[in-house]
Amino acid sequence: MSLSKHKRDWDDLGRVDPLWAILTSPEHRYDKWNIQEFFARGAAEIAHVMQHAGQLGLPRQRRAALDFGCGVGRLTRALAKHFDRCVGVDISDAMISKACEWHRDWPTCHFVLNTTGDLRVFKEDSFDLVYSNIVLQHLPSVGLIESYIKEFIRILTADGLLVFQLPRHIPWKNRVQPRRRVYRFLRALGVSEDYLLKSLKLTPMRMNFVPEARVKRIVQAAGGVVVSVERGNDIDQVYYVTRR
Numbered sequence: 001m002s003l004s005k006h007k008r009d010w011d012d013l014g015r016v017d018p019l020w021a022i023l024t025s026p027e028h029r030y031d032k033w034n035i036q037e038f039f040a041r042g043a044a045e046i047a048h049v050m051q052h053a054g055q056l057g058l059p060r061q062r063r064a065a066l067d068f069g070c071g072v073g074r075l076t077r078a079l080a081k082h083f084d085r086c087v088g089v090d091i092s093d094a095m096i097s098k099a100c101e102w103h104r105d106w107p108t109c110h111f112v113l114n115t116t117g118d119l120r121v122f123k124e125d126s127f128d129l130v131y132s133n134i135v136l137q138h139l140p141s142v143g144l145i146e147s148y149i150k151e152f153i154r155i156l157t158a159d160g161l162l163v164f165q166l167p168r169h170i171p172w173k174n175r176v177q178p179r180r181r182v183y184r185f186l187r188a189l190g191v192s193e194d195y196l197l198k199s200l201k202l203t204p205m206r207m208n209f210v211p212e213a214r215v216k217r218i219v220q221a222a223g224g225v226v227v228s229v230e231r232g233n234d235i236d237q238v239y240y241v242t243r244r
């Protein structure tokens with residue numbers, strides 16, 4: 001699938017039900033998230049990451065952090081407690097425009113739209129922390145996941161820390177994703193995203209995975225080293241990476 005179709009999916013989700021598209025529990029569908037609770041979850045997640053990062057002694061400095069696939073800025077604003085400057089980057093216009101609107105009074109948070117399969121918009125050695133949660137798993141191909149991981153390491157400072165989540169496995173029964181296929185088919189016929197998401201309860205969201213051994217090879221080839229792996233549920237992993 002092309003990156004432009006992938007972008008259209010996330011524009012649809014960002015327009016119709018952005019908070020549910022980010023944290024997809026069924027009881028929160030159709031604007032049912034309490035916004036305080038939604039942002040509090042982000043703060044708790046980042047507090048845990050920073051605690052683990054502290055145990056690893058990384059990053060050495062806290063000047064700038066990047067939140068890749070920032071959505072409406074749930075994690076970007078949580079990172080703002082720990083870093084002088086935080087940048088959220090996302091492929092979806094709808095998500096970025098909400099992130100900007102909701103963080104007008106957060107002078108150290110900046111939001112950038114990036115619709116390319118790389119991060120050339122950022123120079124080497126730009127960020128002490130690069131963070132990404134529940135993003136890589138939704139990308140359309142393992143090749144694209146690999147490209148972004150390489151880019152994360154390129155833009156990381158020498159004693160910085162890259163943290164990203166990625167499933168290591170998806171059971172066969174969950175790989176077919178029929179609701180996504182029907183969504184794409186009907187959307188291509190011109191059916192509105194509102195109707196598909198709200199009335200038919202379909203979703204364009206894809207799920208991908210990369211086995212741990214392959215992630216480690218990708219990281220190593222890009223000049224990084226995995227210093228810690230946290231296992232979440234039975235399929236999820238969070239990788240902590242620094243530059244070699």
Ligand SMILES: C[S@@+](CC[C@H](N)C(=O)[O-])C[C@H]1O[C@@H](n2cnc3c(N)ncnc32)[C@H](O)[C@@H]1O
Nearest residue numbers: 010022069070071074090091092095133134135
């Ligand atoms: C499930 S949401 C997670 C948002 C955020 N990480 C959080 O946990 O609050 C996934 C986000 O990744 C973004 N995304 C998907 N593909 C992307 C890409 N290639 N580059 C940047 N952002 C992307 C989507 O637009 C969406 O905002």
